[in-house]
C-alpha cells in the first residue's frame with residue numbers, strides 16, 4: 001500500500017512498538033511497522049519514527065541505522081527512547097550507559113509550549129522506561145523539555161529531527177497522543193488516511209493478484225471472514241465462500257450465517273458435517289484432545305470442499321503479522337486459522353497463492369471497512385466466538401443433549417442482553433454447562449439436574465478480561481426463563497472470575 005502517504009515506524013525492539021502504530025492510526029494517518037532489516041525499503045513515508053528498544057547503544061550488537069539513508073527521505077523523524085539516544089550519538093553527542101533502569105512516571109517540563117509541546121499541560125505525566133541517558137549534546141541539539149529534576153528528556157536536532165526519552169504511545173503518558181499529533185503536524189506531505197481509499201486499493205489489489213483464477217475462502221460468520229468474503233465479492237473475482245457447519249454452533253447460527261450472506265447478496269456454500277464431528281468427539285473429555293479432534297477434522301472437511309482451488313484467501317490481521325515479525329524476526333505472517341499449520345497452506349504460500357487482503361488492518365479498522373462495504377452492524381458487532389464452538393463451553397464429553405441445553409440457555413441469555421441494551425456493552429457473553437448434578441425441586445418432584453453458568457466479560461484485546469456487573473434484572477429474568485424453559489437444568493450461576501487467572505472460555 002505504498003501509494004498512501006504513511007508514517008514508517010522502525011522497530012528497534014521495544015515491547016511498545018506496536019502501540020506507536022496504533023496511536024498514529026488513531027490520529028487518522030496510516031502507519032506501518034518495519035523491521036530494521038527492511039530499511040531503507042520503507043516506501044515513501046511522510047514521516048519516520050524510530051522506536052524504543054531493549055538494547056543499550058553501548059552494546060556490541062546495538063541496533064544501528066544508516067543516517068545518510070534516513071536523511072535522504074527528507075521527512076521529519078521522531079526518535080523515541082532508544083531512537084532518541086541513537087540520534088544523539090549520530091549527531092555527535094554522547095550517551096551514558098547505565099545498569100539501572102528508570103521505570104515509571106515523570107513530570108514533563110517543556111521549555112516552550114509550542115511545536116511538539118503545543119497545548120500540553122504544565123508538568124504533564126509521561127512514562128519512562130530506559131537505562132541509558134543522554135550525557136552530552138551535539139552542537140546542533142537544543143533541549144525541548146526536561147523532567148522534574150532538570151534532566152533533558154526531549155531534544156531537537158536541526159530542523160527535522162526530534163527526540164523524546166519517554167514513551168508517548170503508552171496511556172501512562174497522559175498527553176502522549178497529543179505530542180505524537182504535534183510531531184506529525186511537521187510532516188507536511190502526510191495526508192489523512194481514509195478507509196474508503198484503502199478499500200479501493202484493497203479491491204484493486206485483489207483484482208490484480210487474483211486475475212481470472214478461482215479463489216476460495218472459509219467463512220465462520222465472524223467479522224474477519226465476513227469482511228473478507230464481501231471484499232472478494234466486491235472485487236468481482238471468481239470466489240467460493242465455504243461455511244463449515246460443524247454442529248458446534250449456537251442456536252440457529254447456521255441458518256443465520258446463510259441468511260446474513262443472502263441479504264448481502266454474497267453466495268456461500270455450506271458443508272454440513274455436524275454428525276461427523278459428534279462421532280469424532282464421542283466419549284472424549286480431555287480439553288486439549290477435544291480441540292485437536294475438532295481442528296484436524298475441520299482441516300479434512302475444509303480441504304475436501306476446497307478441492308483444486310487455485311488460490312486461498314485468509315482473514316489474517318495486522319497484529320498477527322506484527323507479532324510474528326517481531327517474534328521470529330522474519331516477515332513470515334502467522335495465519336490464524338484452524339488450518340494454519342497445514343502443509344498445503346505453506347505450499348500455496350510459497351507459490352504466492354495465499355491472499356491476505358486484511359493483513360495491514362487492526363480489528364476496529366476491519367469493522368470500519370465492513371461498514372463502508374455495507375455489512376450490517378449486527379454482523380460487525382457480533383461477540384467473538386471460538387473456532388471449536390460450543391465444545392469449549394461444554395466441559396467433559398460433548399453430546400447432542402448437552403449441546404442442545406447450552407444452545408437454549410445461551411439464546412435466552414443473549415436475548416436478554418439484547419433486549420435490555422447490554423449486548424453491545426460487553427465484549428463477550430455466553431452460557432456454559434456445568435456438568436455436575438445437584439438436587440432441586442421442580443413442581444412437587446425432586447430433581448437431580450445440571451447447572452448452567454452465565455459469563456459476561458469486558459476486555460480490550462482478550463489478553464485480560466473482567467466480569468461485568470450486569471443488572472440484577474437481566475440475571476433474574478434469564479435465570480427465571482432458563483429454569484422454566486430448559487429441561488435438564490435446575491440451577492443457574494453467574495461466573496465472577498477475572499482473566500487471569502480464569503480464561504474467558506471454559507476450555
Ligand SMILES: Nc1ncnc2c1ncn2[C@@H]1O[C@H](COP(=O)(O)OP(=O)(O)OP(=O)(O)O)[C@@H](O)[C@H]1O
Pocket residue numbers: 217218219220221222223224225226242243244245246314315336337338384385386387388
Ligand atoms: N465454521 C467455519 N467454516 C469455514 N471457515 C471457518 C470456520 N471457522 C473458522 N473458519 C476460518 O478460519 C478463520 C479463523 O477462524 P477463527 O475462529 O480464529 O476466527 P477469527 O480469526 O476471529 O475470524 P472470524 O472473525 O472470521 O471468525 C476464519 O477467518 C475463517 O476463514
